């Protein structure tokens with residue numbers, strides 16, 4: 482694959498006064514300016530977005546067209562929290578087909594206008610209706626996965642708390658992060674219970690934000706290139722999964738991405754993965770192959786997933802502390818990896834990073850996109 486990431490843009494994550502249109506516009510202009518190009522050079526745009534439920538607006542291609550003042554081929558891509566990763570894959574397919582030369586991928590979600598109870602219901606639309614009938618919400622589904630992981634592998638609440646502590650610490654040096662506040666293991670363990678064993682500080686927050694990347698055919702030796710991408714979708718029902726403490730879609734997507742890139746997990750220097758709840762980070766690091774199933778807790782205890790460790794994970798602060806504007810998240814992960822590979826991340830920079838990986842997950846692990854970048 483010969484695809485370069487030629488520009489990246491990213492709004493502040495958190496609570497924003499801007500509407501979805503202005504958030505998309507800000508991220509788009511950021512990516513165009515970074516690429517030193519103009520909207521006239523962009524052939525098509527993919528907009529990643531989860532739900533019209535938050536803002537009562539689903540026709541985002543037309544909203545963006547109005548904001549940009551241009552007529553373009555703009556397509557909205559929905560795939561729950563993995564919308565950004567799937568939109569990137571669609572852009573890559575379109576470029577490889579020869580249809581376009583420059584494609585913009587813009588992810589956006591504006592969530593804070595909804596009360597938390599309403600937001601929880603809107604987000605639960607990405608879960609199984611059958612499981613929802615039994616009271617499932619995303620925090621409670623991930624709580625079940627955590628309980629299963631604890632029982633099967635001997636992990637515990639403290640391992641999850643250490644993930645939150647690391648990601649909050651990393652976000653301190655990310656000016657675009659929603660929470661720039663250090664927390665301790667005790668803070669996490671003593672925070673209010675959302676769905677036991679998941680507590681407030683194990684959760685990603687409700688966030689507004691947008692991110693954009695310009696992807697262009699050709700790539701080049703001096704920039705950052707997309708070298709592999711894999712996508713997989715599993716059943717929406719977690720009860721159908723043989724092992725609830727696993728996300729088979731992640732390992733299948735990773736296998737495809739590594740095969741396309743012609744590298745293996747040991748070659749990855751920096752990773753942004755989908756820690757919508759801390760247990761998701763633990764399961765995904767195992768599914769990606771950084772260790773065997775059940776051994777993720779050792780990597781956490783040994784500090785290996787810290788920025789200075791040998792397997793740095795979520796230097797941006799992850800979804801936990803950077804924030805999780807659902808449709809924007811997969812694109813935001815790519816922005817961070819591109820900035821890491823360019824060496825632009827200051828205090829949170831992973832030293833000498835040459836190869837980076839993004840793992841974007843939808844629902845409780847049903848959709849996964851793994852993308853690999855190198856410079």
Ligand code: COA
Pocket residue numbers: 562597601604619620660675681682683684685686687757758801805844
């Ligand atoms: N992490 C850290 N702090 C958080 C937080 C989080 N996830 N969510 C809220 N806070 C902070 C707020 O900033 C606020 O701090 P303040 O008192 O200093 O202002 C305080 O905690 C209370 O905030 P509030 O909005 O009242 O919390 P809440 O109980 O209404 O909502 C959650 C908390 C965890 C329920 C909500 O953030 C949530 O639903 N998160 C999950 C979102 C989700 O499911 N995403 C999709 C994943 S698949």
